[in-house]
Amino acid sequence: MNKELIINSAPQGVEIALLEDKKLVELHTEKSDGRFAVGDLYLGKVKKLIPGLNAAFVDVGFEKDAFLHYTDLSPFAKSLLKFTTMCMNDKSEQGLDFSKFTIEPEIVKTGKINEVLNGKPHVLVQILKEPIAAKGPRLSCELSLPGRFVVLTPFNDIVAVAVSPAKILSEQTKTNSILRDLLNADFNKIVINDKNIYSDTKNYIQKIAPEKADIVSFYNNGSTIFDSYGITKQVKSSFGKTVNLDSGAYLIIEHTEALHVIDVNSGYKSVSNNQEQNAMETNLEAAEEIARQLRLRDLGGIIVADFIDMKLPDNKRKLVEKMEEFMGPDRAKHAVLPISKFGLMQITRQRMKPEVNIITQEACPSCNGTGKISSTLLLEDEIEKNLSYLITHKNSNLKLVVHPILYAYLTKGWFMSSKMAKWKKKFGQKTRLEENSNYHLTEYKFFDKHDEEIKL
Template identity: 70%
Template structure:
């Protein structure tokens, strides 16, 4: 699989498109004034404890207090509180040795929020979910710092290896290496990208993360809540950190500063891949040059067309997303079951792409075309699981129910990507309905009579050409002449092709528009 990252820098922010085999699969927009991104660390102040929800509201500087549930506290919440207090009140210029930090006993899983956060203390928290709609950020006290090959979690000594590394021998090798190089009081999770890496590479990545933790200690010193302690890397480098592999064959950037930063980062984490980073300075917009704009226009919207003629209808409700699969004019054989299976398989691939592209989270219900054979239903489920394997968000796919519905849950981390690819019709204001011609006639006549009673004896009415034809049809017996006889004044009807169908305007003898 060939992967390309196309980066478009604009005054409002940076747009990042991830292409897989020339097909757009992810689209990110990082605003220049972005804050409260997933992974950011804040020193927050506990504002309110809600025992009924077993949660707390924490002030991190956002307009709405952030939400912290007991299940997101981490077993080492008391250690984190103690650590935060020690760092904030530290008087020495030297940061304390974290390996000598005395870890507190773990909290119980079934405990109460007011038992841990009593007194409304300051606490170091990490953004778990960005603000969505009217909700503030969601927080976690399970601090994790991701690197290229490992993730460190302070206050514990656990070593875990990604389950996506299937080789038992490789898992044991990585576990042994990390256990030997791991500092005290740090847990380490070995990422999938670490497969095949040697001790030196893993150790360097680990040392970089430990240095980041020391920066957190420095930034906490004398800090006053609420304040940002550490920002997650910008999206460009975080995507490269998580995704950079042998499959990547191009990173194209149209901004010199971002190009230099990205080149420096790639040179640091994968020197053999630095040739893939290029600076784009052609006159054509970068997204147009690489076909991103065209794919955005065709991929967003209520209806998504598939190459075969089948199509999807994607709608969002308050509780969930609903996707309806329609066969359109697709027909691969005279067998209805085969047609349904082929259409559903094609739709499953596009649905998996749409979930990533729009970053749809929560509950998704897919109404596939009905299939009778259980084997075919299982094939579609297995295909959906396979197509979603590359999705970095946590997800679960359930079997197709007897009603032909598949339920999918997908981790919601940030607001859904929504791009409006349609415009509101000026005639109907998006309702799909326009005023009937008879009612329009009555409305024009009513205003005409009003103007005549207010000393207007020479009037010109501009209307849409179709309406003009209707009003002047029949000449002697036309509606326009009927108005003249009724009002006993000079009335002229003229067409204007710039008007929408139901639009009309009155002008007086001096060609000045009469406002109502």
């Protein structure tokens, strides 16, 4: 498998696309402000203790207070609080001497948060989950400072190898954190269109994997970098409500407050004589795309997939096994449950930040995205009222310009039975009618005898 990292720098932030065999599998965005990302460290101020929830609300500078539960306190929380207090109270120029620093006893797993944080106005915390919807960030006092091969956990005397660290440092860029976690022999290209990011990335790779430094290149061609590598087209085709598969089958992805629902449809896929085999082939193709969509959109929480019904238990078991295989490269914690008797597969996936949501459709200018436009009768009444108003206010030699379809509606019928003929008879004045294909379907404008638009 060949992996490529394409990095597009823009004024509003940095977009990072991960390609596997030319196919887009992950899309990350690092905004210019770069605040409240998973792994960032903050010196928070305890605002309120909630004994009923065994939690605290902490001010870290976000518009809503962050949430810190007792279970997210480090066993060494008392030592961390002691360390924080010492650092805040120190005013010497030489810095603190921690050679005689003593570790405090560990807190109990079933303790109360007010026993630990009461009277402690400040606490050192790490972002565990980014702000999602109306919720503020979720915090942890169990700090971890990840490197490429090891993770430092303060006050903990355990040494562990970092197999796939998920938390990042605030001073590291999203690009470096992805490279730290994913860089391996499969990577054969990293392309960047920003000189500063290119330089930083090049230096970072020379430190962690010098043999891979040559795969980093600077992009300065005329076209945009995402267009050049076909990423823009993949984004447009991958983030809609409907996702088409190569065979003609398709997925419909719906989102609710509680869960995400994915429906598998066979579409115009050719149906073989063996219905079970056809369903299995479609489901396997859909399962691979679903696994990709979960990574690409960063969907978290509960995902329910409604596959095409299959009768054989072996096929259902094989589908679950393949789904687990397709989900293997996903760095987020996840679990795939067996197919229920209703033919539904449940997937749980760790949610640490808002899902990636890219609008791939534009609102229709005629209906403003509702899918409905005003009835022609209502539109006819509206035009007639405006025409009556203009004639009443002594406007003569009026011209009405409309869309060609509306033009056809207003002129249909015999010479004396069309809408325009009836208005001439009613108001005693002829109104010139013209068509303009550049107008929206229900758009119309009046012009005076000097051919100047009349604002209504």
